[in-house]
Amino acid sequence: MAGGRPRSFDRDAALDRALEVFWRQGYEGTGISDLTKAMGINNAPSLYHAFGNKEQLFHQVLDRYTDGPARYIREAMARPTARDAVEALLHGAADATTDPEHPRGCITVQGALPFSPGAQAAHDELTARRAAGEAALRKRLRRARKDGEIPASADPDRLARYFTTIYQGIAVQAAGGATRKQLHQIVDTAMAVWPRQDDA
Numbered sequence: 001m002a003g004g005r006p007r008s009f010d011r012d013a014a015l016d017r018a019l020e021v022f023w024r025q026g027y028e029g030t031g032i033s034d035l036t037k038a039m040g041i042n043n044a045p046s047l048y049h050a051f052g053n054k055e056q057l058f059h060q061v062l063d064r065y066t067d068g069p070a071r072y073i074r075e076a077m078a079r080p081t082a083r084d085a086v087e088a089l090l091h092g093a094a095d096a097t098t099d100p101e102h103p104r105g106c107i108t109v110q111g112a113l114p115f116s117p118g119a120q121a122a123h124d125e126l127t128a129r130r131a132a133g134e135a136a137l138r139k140r141l142r143r144a145r146k147d148g149e150i151p152a153s154a155d156p157d158r159l160a161r162y163f164t165t166i167y168q169g170i171a172v173q174a175a176g177g178a179t180r181k182q183l184h185q186i187v188d189t190a191m192a193v194w195p196r197q198d199d200a
Contacts, residue, residue, distance in 0.1 A: 014039040018189045019061045024103040025112060027122040048190050055121050062129065065107050069096055077136060082144035087191055094183035095166050097174035105175030109168050122128055134164040154195040
């Protein structure tokens with residue numbers, strides 16, 4: 001147990017456990033003692049040695065989230081058409097935010113709410129990640145208009161903001177107890193506004 005960590009210490013498993021804690025309790029609601037207990041680390045100095053401070057650990061957890069529970073985002077954006085991408089993104093969010101294997105909702109939407117000045121860096125990181133997601137969607141929709149997937153009269157920026165709002169709203173609704181079926185119905189309703197060529 002040298003250094004406060006057992007010889008069989010599994011870094012990825014520890015990050016997964018930290019993710020669950022941050023996801024369930026939020027950045028500010030999570031204390032170092034919560035993390036050491038969940039991660040199987042004996043004390044705070046051992047945690048700092050292995051992962052850095054709380055803020056640095058949170059960044060690693062967010063990356064772990066992106067590659068794990070939220071990998072559906074990357075898969076959705078790889079779909080061949082913009083409509084397929086958006087639809088897969090929203091339905092994927094409905095599934096992910098109600099997955100019984102994880103806390104409900106989305107860590108990037110809920111992780112720093114509420115927050116105090118001491119949690120500003122974590123709040124800014126989450127804000128930046130959400131903004132990057134919207135920017136990627138906006139870029140995809142602009143390409144869709146250029147390629148003729150959506151009419152020239154469609155506004156990619158407005159559509160990106162709309163679908164991002166639906167996406168984030170799904171997470172909030174899931175955290176509030178909405179069922180998976182209800183969330184998929186919301187997605188179907190939201191997709192009804194998709195611009196068609198004959199709307200031009």
